Amino acid sequence: MYLLIVFLPLLSSLISGLYGRYLGLKGSSILTVSFLILTFFFSICSFYEVAILNCPTYIKLISWIDSEMLNIDWGFLFDSLTVIMCCVVSFVSSLVHLYSTEYMSHDPHLPRFMSYLSLFTFFMMILVTADNFVQMFVGWEGVGLCSYLLINFWFTRIQANKAAIKAMILNRIGDFGLVMGILIIFIKYKAVDYATVFALTPSFSLDTFSFLNFEFNLITLIGFFLFVGAIGKSAQLGLHTWLPDAMEGPTPVSALIHAATMVTAGVFLIARTSPIYEYTPIMLNYITILGALTAFFAGTIGLVQNDLKRVIAYSTCSQLGYMVFACGLSNYTVGVFHLVNHAFFKALLFLGAGSVIHAVSDEQDMRKMGGLKNLVPFTYSMMVIGSLALIGFPFLTGFYSKDVILEVAYGKYSNSGHFSYVLGSLGAFCTAFYSTRLVYLTFLSKPNGYKNIICSAYDSSYQICIALAVLSVPSIFIGFFTKDMIIGLGTDFWGNSIFILPEHMNMIDAEFIPIKFKLLPVILSLVGTFIAFFAYLLNSRFLFFFKVSFVGKKFYNFLNKKWFFDKIYNEYIGQFFFNFGYKISYKTIDRGIFEILGPMGLSNIISKKAFYLNNLQSGFLYHYTFLILVGTSLLLGLRQFWYVFGDFTDYRVFSIFLLSSLFLISKQPISSK
Numbered sequence: 236m237y238l239l240i241v242f243l244p245l246l247s248s249l250i251s252g253l254y255g256r257y258l259g260l261k262g263s264s265i266l267t268v269s270f271l272i273l274t275f276f277f278s279i280c281s282f283y284e285v286a287i288l289n290c291p292t293y294i295k296l297i298s299w300i301d302s303e304m305l306n307i308d309w310g311f312l313f314d315s316l317t318v319i320m321c322c323v324v325s326f327v328s329s330l331v332h333l334y335s336t337e338y339m340s341h342d343p344h345l346p347r348f349m350s351y352l353s354l355f356t357f358f359m360m361i362l363v364t365a366d367n368f369v370q371m372f373v374g375w376e377g378v379g380l381c382s383y384l385l386i387n388f389w390f391t392r393i394q395a396n397k398a399a400i401k402a403m404i405l406n407r408i409g410d411f412g413l414v415m416g417i418l419i420i421f422i423k424y425k426a427v428d429y430a431t432v433f434a435l436t437p438s439f440s441l442d443t444f445s446f447l448n449f450e451f452n453l454i455t456l457i458g459f460f461l462f463v464g465a466i467g468k469s470a471q472l473g474l475h476t477w478l479p480d481a482m483e484g485p486t487p488v489s490a491l492i493h494a495a496t497m498v499t500a501g502v503f504l505i506a507r508t509s510p511i512y513e514y515t516p517i518m519l520n521y522i523t524i525l526g527a528l529t530a531f532f533a534g535t536i537g538l539v540q541n542d543l544k545r546v547i548a549y550s551t552c553s554q555l556g557y558m559v560f561a562c563g564l565s566n567y568t569v570g571v572f573h574l575v576n577h578a579f580f581k582a583l584l585f586l587g588a589g590s591v592i593h594a595v596s597d598e599q600d601m602r603k604m605g606g607l608k609n610l611v612p613f614t615y616s617m618m619v620i621g622s623l624a625l626i627g628f629p630f631l632t633g634f635y636s637k638d639v640i641l642e643v644a645y646g647k648y649s650n651s652g653h654f655s656y657v658l659g660s661l662g663a664f665c666t667a668f669y670s671t672r673l674v675y676l677t678f679l680s681k682p683n684g685y686k687n688i689i690c691s692a693y694d695s696s697y698q699i700c701i702a703l704a705v706l707s708v709p710s711i712f713i714g715f716f717t718k719d720m721i722i723g724l725g726t727d728f729w730g731n732s733i734f735i736l737p738e739h740m741n742m743i744d745a746e747f748i749p750i751k752f753k754l755l756p757v758i759l760s761l762v763g764t765f766i767a768f769f770a771y772l773l774n775s776r777f778l779f780f781f782k783v784s785f786v787g788k789k790f791y792n793f794l795n796k797k798w799f800f801d802k803i804y805n806e807y808i809g810q811f812f813f814n815f816g817y818k819i820s821y822k823t824i825d826r827g828i829f830e831i832l833g834p835m836g837l838s839n840i841i842s843k844k845a846f847y848l849n850n851l852q853s854g855f856l857y858h859y860t861f862l863i864l865v866g867t868s869l870l871l872g873l874r875q876f877w878y879v880f881g882d883f884t885d886y887r888v889f890s891i892f893l894l895s896s897l898f899l900i901s902k903q904p905i906s907s908k
Contacts, residue, residue, distance in 0.1 A: 255347060264349065310366040361377060368420060368428075378500060387484070408474060423444065499578070519563050523652070534666055573637060606678075607677060614703070629757065639718075666760070667763030672767045724746070
């Protein structure tokens with residue numbers, strides 16, 4: 236059963252990809268959806284056995300690499316962290332597959348698309364079930380490859396090409412950090428399997444490692460490089476720019492990549508390596524600060540975005556910041572709990588956005604929508620549920636995890652904890668504002684689109700509606716029903732899958748923080764909701780005048796340009812490397828120095844000297860006699876010179892003098908005329 240969870244998506248991908256033209260659109264759809272539903276069913280069974288009955292399972296399939304000290308197996312580890320991720324990934328993925336059968340039904344390449352989706356799910360399963368860093372890296376790279384294929388699925392679109400390449404390159408930066416971390420682990424631990432590494436980590440807590448001629452604490456250096464990988468995959472501040480651009484892919488791709496799978500891989504990595512991070516408080520502080528900055532930064536950008544999917548994409552970036560800084564505060568369980576909750580309502584929002592886009596003839600600009608509440612009532616209801624859950628509206632799923640994150644941040648009673656609490660609370664206000672703005676501009680405002688498009692809008696067909704309806708249930712209830720089991724005080728749900736040092740635990744402290752600090756995030760969320768609603772309903776003219784004012788224009792431009800990250804990357808970093816690559820690396824070094832010192836220059840010199848020496852063969856006897864005379868005189872002169880000055884001069888000077896003389900003589904060709 237456990238192996239079927241991993242390999243059913245692979246089997247689905249291979250059959251759909253290789254035999255799609257024989258199965259047809261309908262056959263491929265039925266096959267892939269059935270396999271993914273089976274995967275979800277087996278994931279539920281494994282969740283019951285592993286998490287509820289507390290029976291972790293380890294499977295060693297085959298030996299992969301066995302070379303001296305390097306021993307790597309194809310092994311699968313099923314503990315509480317793994318099975319909860321398997322359930323979330325398979326659940327969202329099966330609904331995305333079902334949704335895609337209708338959303339992509341007009342596309343002649345549907346079997347290829349379904350194959351990519353299943354392959355994506357397979358690599359994500361490899362990532363979360365691996366029992367060693369190398370196998371985990373296989374899944375890590377696999378989801379990166381599949382994200383490229385899926386974002387670039389409509390490969391005739393230039394923007395899709397650019398977005399896919401951008402996602403690939405920025406993820407390669409993070410992947411380089413992850414590789415460095417794994418290599419350092421192998422150098423010091425002589426092993427890459429989790430059990431050995433985590434068991435030995437306390438023994439290495441005071442060791443140092445020389446990197447680039449500097450001495451660093453070993454655990455801190457490993458934690459830093461692993462976190463670089465998490466920054467790239469989970470789109471944290473600095474390597475975040477690929478995530479909103481990935482919206483160029485089909486909407487089901489956005490839901491799968493940005494809800495439960497690829498972007499959560501970084502958070503999963505931090506939680507999985509908690510036994511390492513617990514021994515490096517410096518990295519935990521750094522993770523906390525970067526996560527809080529990401530949560531606030533992405534929330535502010537979402538305020539002014541007009542593309543329906545990009546608003547939700549920046550929302551994803553912001554929520555990932557919450558998960559990361561929760562892990563940085565040593566509350567990995569709370570971060571994973573928010574990851575699980577977020578997967579459901581974010582998938583609901585993305586798929587709901589796809590239903591809206593479907594209804595209005597592929598229009599994505601919210602300013603050209605409006606008035607859709609009565610035309611697509613079911614989609615409207617689903618989007619409201621997803622938005623309220625995202626806001627953290629009381630008693631919906633998001634409320635139970637987001638507020639706990641902010642409570643444990645304040646309850647840490649440290650500078651980084653209070654810093655993340657303040658930025659997280661401001662991020663909650665921004666989240667409420669842009670979520671309400673999205674719902675109002677799309678559904679509640681006066682119609683702004685073309686009349687024939689708005690009038691022909693309609694709710695989507697059964698597959699899309701079923702997927703949305705099923706996702707809405709956990710978006711409302713899953714937080715309430717699982718909170719005590721997953722993050723309740725005294726729960727043994729996690730077993731040994733997550734490690735927290737006793738001095739880092741602060742769940743009890745978070746229970747007893749002042750009530751005003753518990754209520755502040757909820758109040759800010761509600762205030763943001765009401766301000767956005769009434770500002771757009773009653774005072775849209777005021778918003779316009781503020782936007783065109785001097786201060787408002789600067790403020791709006793700064794946020795609309797995404798804090799100028801893209802401008803800095805393109806005009807300064809990217810352009811610098813382009814100029815360096817062409818002017819210095821290519822023209823000066825490759826075509827200049829290397830060719831002059833290498834084959835081009837050497838062959839030219841030899842050819843010229845050979846030509847000059849050839850001209851000495853004039854065919855006249857007196858020329859040859861003259862050369863014999865000059866050569867003999869030169870040799871006798873050198874011999875006499877050596878007798879006189881040999882004791883004072885290095886013989887190598889004579890060699891240089893002799894060669895120079897020959898070159899000078901041969902440079903003047905003797906005419907044969």
